[in-house]
Structures are given as C-alpha cells and as structure tokens.
Amino acid sequence: MLKVFKTAVEWDSWGQIEEAHKAYKDLCQRIMNIQNEANLDVRPEEVEALKDLLACFKVRILEIKNDKNHGLGLSGIQGLDLGSIPNIIEDHENPLP
Numbered sequence: 001m002l003k004v005f006k007t008a009v010e011w012d013s014w015g016q017i018e019e020a021h022k023a024y025k026d027l028c029q030r031i032m033n034i035q036n037e038a039n040l041d042v043r044p045e046e047v048e049a050l051k052d053l054l055a056c057f058k059v060r061i062l063e064i065k066n067d068k069n070h071g072l073g074l075s076g077i078q079g080l081d082l083g084s085i086p087n088i089i090e091d092h093e094n095p096l097p
Contacts, residue, residue: 001027001030002082004023004026004027004030005023005027005082007023008020008023008024008026008027008077009074009077009078011023012024012060012064012074012077013074013078017064020064021061021064021065024057024060024061024064025061027057028054028057028058028061031050031053031054031057032054034050049083053080053082056072056076056077056080057077059071059072060072060074060076060077
C-alpha cells in the first residue's frame with residue numbers, strides 16, 4: 001500500500017490527475033476491503049486510523065474531480081502520517097500461511 005500511496009502522491013504532484021484519482025480510489029478500496037472483513041484482527045485505534053485515512057483519500061478524490069480545494073489539498077496528503085497503516089494493509093493482503 002505504501003508504494004501505491006507514494007505513486008498516487010507523485011502523480012498528484014505532477015498534475016497527472018487521472019492517474020492520481022485512480023490510485024487514490026485503489027487505496028480507498030483496499031481500506032474498505034479490510035473494514036469489511038468480519039474477523040479483522042486489528043486494534044480499535046487502528047480501525048479509527050483506517051477510517052481517518054479513508055476519509056482523507058475520499059476528500060482528495062473530490063478535490064481532484066471537482067478541481068476545488070476542500071481543505072486538504074496535495075500538501076495535506078503529503079503530510080499524512082501513515083504510521084503502521086501500511087503494515088496493517090500489507091498483513092491483510094498477504095497473510096502468513
């Protein structure tokens with residue numbers, strides 16, 4: 001996920017809005033897939049962090065789509081502290097056997 005995030009931000013910073021839009025949507029889908037898991041083994045604070053991150057990506061998607069700042073902007077996305085979020089998503093997408 002971290003690679004997709006970095007790619008999305010890179011495309012966003014270069015003005016490649018279609019590519020950035022698609023990458024942010026992919027990130028949202030990954031997070032929603034995790035939230036939909038019935039047996040999610042994630043601490044409550046991690047769930048809240050995922051929800052916050054999802055909200056940020058959705059706002060950025062709206063900003064790109066409407067070419068209007070809704071208070072986040074590229075600088076807000078660039079300043080996100082992902083913390084352990086990438087590990088949560090990677091562990092979910094690639095579980096140990």
